[in-house]
Amino acid sequence: MIRLKNVSMSFPLGYARKVVADNLTVEFPQDRCVALLGRNGAGKSTLLRMIAGAILPHSGQIDIDGTVSWPVGFAGSFHADLTGAQNVRFIARVYGVDTKQLIDFVEDFSELGAHFYQPIRSYSSGMRARLAFGASMGIHFDHYLIDEVTSVGDASFRRKSEAVIRDRLKNSGAVMVSHSLGLIASLCNAAAILEDGKLTWYEDVDRAIRVHRMMLR
CATH class of the missing domain: 3.40.50.300 (P-loop containing nucleotide triphosphate hydrolases)
Known part of the structure; x- marks a missing residue:
């Protein structure tokens, strides 16, 4: 509630x-x-x-x-100098969930390909949103x-x-x-x-x- x-x-x-x-x-x-x-x-x-x-x-x-999740689709809290994978790893530690499971889920779901291992500052707004969505939905x-x-x-x-x-x-x-x-x-x-x-x-x-x-x- x-x-x-x-x-x-x-x-x-x-x-x-x-x-x-x-x-x-x-x-x-x-x-x-x-x-x-x-x-x-x-x-x-x-x-x-x-x-x-x-x-x-x-x-x-x-x-x-x-x-409660952060607003799904809101990507403002990502660290721009870290890669997508590194940001997801950090999120997993903060929320106490299995790091590998979350990374595997987000990598597959976001469809970012090699960009998943590139710094967030290189992402378009749509790529950031897909990463944020995957990270949110990967945690129950x-x-x-x-x-x-x-x-x-x-x-x-x-x-x-x-x-x-x-x-x-x-x-x-x-x-x-x-x-x-x-x-x-x-x-x-x-x-x-x-x-x-x-x-x-x-x-x-x-x-x-x-x-x-x-x-x-």
């Missing part, structure tokens, strides 16, 4: 402040895949990073029962935070990404941000819409998608 209690977060935007969370109180169950919907700039990715602990809220509390978390990762790569890689997400969701929960509403309808069994720092929960994903589409018009 991921619990947000009275969480508030905002940041300067020009002469005003952008409110991401306005005294939010919500629970994300471990047995649900929750779509996080909202306009561009609503703060969905920032909210995921707060849940992951990469950003601290200005006030309130975030409690997590079990383990109780909660996955998924941020637009299935937009990376060609159609074959996206199908493979969706398949591994489905496999992980058999035993884990997730909070998912994606512009692919078809993917959300297929994977998610609950939804929440973020608007002006407020979060509205929907048990009916199709209804949430309809409301989201109306908001975008």
